[in-house]
Amino acid sequence: MTDQTYKPTVLVVDDEPQILASIHALLEDDFDVVVSTDAMEAVELLKNTQIAVILADQRMPNLTGGEFLSKARELCDATRILITGYVDIDALIRAVNDGQIHSYVPKPWEPANLKVTVLKAATYAKEISQRKKAAEIVAEQQEALARSEAAYREQTKILRSVLDSMGDGVLVTDDSGKMVLLNPAVEQMLGRSAAGTHQSEWAERYGIYVPGTDTLYPNDKLPLARAMRGETADGIELYVRNQHKPDGMLVSVNVRPLKDDSGETKGGVAVVRDITLAKYSEDILRQAKEEAERANRAKSEFLSRMSHELRTPLNSILGFAQLLALADLAAQHQSNVQQILKGGYHLLELINEVLDLARVEAGRLSLSPEPVLISDAVKEALDLVRPIASAQNIMLSADFFAYADRYVHADRQRLKQVLLNLLSNAIKFNRSNGMVVLRCEQVLNGRLRIEIADTGSGIDDEGLKKIFTPFERLAADRNAIGGTGLGLALSKRMVEAMGGTIGVESTVGVGSRFYFELSLVEQAVEPRMDRDFHSGLMALGQAASYQGTILYIEDNISNIRLIEQILARYPGVRLLEAMRGKLGLELANTHRPDWILLDLHLPDMGGEEVLRTLRQDQRTQEIPVSVLSADATPSQANRLKAAGAREYLTKPLDVRQIIALLEKTLQRERPENQPGASGPSFPEQHGHQPDAALRWAPETVTLTGLPAELLQQLRSAVRDGEKDRLDELIATVANQDPQSGRALKNLADRYEYDTLSNLLSEVAQ
Ligand code: ADP
Secondary structure (H helix, E strand, C coil): CCCCCCEEEEEEECCCHHHHHHHHHHHHCCEEEEEEECHHHHHHHHHHHHCEEEEEEEECCCHHHHHHHHHHHHCCCCCCEEEECCHHHHHHHHHHCCCCEEEEEEECCCCHHHHHHHHHHHHHHHHHHHHHEEEEEHHHHHHHHHHHHHHHHHHHHHHHHHHHHHHCCEEEEEEECCCCCHHHHHHHHHCHHHHHEEEEHHHHHHHHCCCCCCCEEEECCHHHHHHHHCCEEEEEEEEECCCEEEEEEEEEEEEEEECCCCCCEEEEEEEEEEEEHHHHHHHHHHHHHHHHHHHHHHHHHHHHHHHHHHHHHHHHHHCCCCCCHCCCCHHHHHHHHHHHHHHHHHHHHHHHHHHHHHHHHHCCCCCCCEEEEEEHHHHHHHHHHHHHHHHCCCCEEEEEEHCCCCCCEEHHHHHHHHHHHHHHHHHHHCCCEEEEEEEEECCCEEEEEEEECCCCCCCCHHHHHHCCCCCCCCCHHHCCCCCCCHHHHHHHHHHHHCEEEEEEECCCCCCEEEEEEEEECCCCCCCCCCHHHHCCCCCCCHHEEEEEEEECCCCCHHHHHHHHHHHCCCEEEEEEEEEEEEHHHHHHHHHHCCCCEEEEECCCCCCCHHHHHHCCCCCCCCCCEEECCCCCCHHHHHHHHHHCCEEECCCCCCCHHHHHHHHHCCCECCCHHHCCCCCCCCCCCCCCCHHHHHHHCCCCCCHCCCCCCHHHHHHHHHHHHHHHHHHHHHHHHHHHHHHHHHHHHHHHHHCCCCHHHHHHHHHHH
């Protein structure tokens, strides 16, 4: 409603209706006029009507005007006007004094005068009402303010108790760097008086250092200083050492800038966490982990060394026995040689299995899972066991053709190993004229079950319980049949490592059924390059037609002799020998051999380094290198292949494999060159008679210059295995010829007495 239409209400009370009518007529243009002839009735009306001005006659029958207005004053804020004659002057004075009226109109009243008085009174009433409203608003606002102050006090109290109870320190600075809030946790770190220090002195004052040093933290780089520049940072580590923390503490600090509503940085907040203990436990844990890793490395090292130490002598045993077996021996001797081979291979199997098991146990069995063609793996394994089966009159039957072109997810080598273990057990523990049946079958979850059943004596329940435990050979078989008791334990671990399962069912007197399951996969793979090494073997009698130069870098004389003997069958092949890496590199550069056989353990430098040098040198980088090592760990093999070795052959050397590689690598002579004992290119050098000068590298190991007596003493010290005496003599050699001294010391330190003895006897010749 606007001011033009709004009309204040005037209540006129008089017992004379004519007067009421005339006042109504006088005021109705400007006011809503309400009239009443009865003061008591008018009192009631005031209770529920908004009245701006009350006009009351003094003389009325029930209540006087003064009395009525006095009541009206209690009921509303209307401006009160008394209409009174001269005779009522006393009542008027009383009414004015008592504050009952704001104004009065004398009788007889002038209409204009009355109207002006009422208008003024209405304005006054309006002002009063506005003032009252304003006062109400102010009161409301004050109340709201009081309420929000109370809420704020409550919030502050909660916040304070949170900050007080927090283990993390909290500190807040304003934009001048003054600390405006520190909780008790911070006070415990920095002291109660911490608030008073200027930012440029924080590090000195509170003892804040760069962790792990005695250097004070640069003040401008302190996290809180950065927050005051608007930066946010988390996990900043500081070291605090001061009178409150004399033992020092490591803290991690998170900071945020403190911003006002306009986004301007007005200070910084830091939350400081004591991480001393956490860091300490982390350190302990790390140390324990490092210790465990060191121990694990030591174990691997031990495995590798053991593998080397055991395989090196085995290499000679098996290599020479293989050569002997190829010779034309009397039946008795042939059978002796076969015994040596059998024992040797058994030992080799044992070493391999112990190493494998140790690797599995150490979690280091390295697998290269790939899709493996079932027929490949099964056929290869069957081919290998067929001779043993027929020797024992066991019929081998296989039904895998429905799955022949399917693939399983497996490590090719390990899958073959498992198949061989199970097949050879089924043959070994069979009865004579028995049967072994291999079957394939797809089972649930896209898996293939390969089952090998035999007609052997079966395994009882006790036996079945422990059959997959290492070294567990069931009593009945212990003496009769060869074995290590490791095959099944290893097979189980390998199958499981390939994500499969293995099991057995057996009936005593009927036979056993071993099975394992692997996932079938769809993907086809390229055939492997090295698969045909063995299949391409030439008959040894045809060996003569190959020609070329082979460099053999090896410091073990037995191994050298073995290769020499193999090559004795290849008159067209020249063998260069080097017992040290450096000499090997020189020979490779000058003679550019067709094939390099490289041992890894050399006295002067590692074979791996030799390999890398060969690969880096333009003159030698194309020459195929086959690494020979007693270390059968797959990681080492992979590393050397990655470094450029064409093959990684593990000792003991497989004579047939060496021959296959030789024939793969070297060229065959043209027919016109074939007759004759030696190849035309090196008529003066017989392939298997290595040049001693080349072998001993006289330009560096010039033992010929040494006094005969010293040489003699060296020989006897070597013969008697007197290490201390040998060391003394080598020290004397080193005085006269440091290079030879070093070479001898290298050999002596590795207890290569064989080599030393050969070296010393060659000088004597
Ligand atoms: P190994 O064959 O070298 O002794 P394995 O771990 O392969 O070691 O086998 C452990 C033992 O389980 C064997 O010595 C033999 O007693 C028993 N065994 C394994 N396969 C069969 C089988 N097919 N039939 C009967 N007994 C078996």
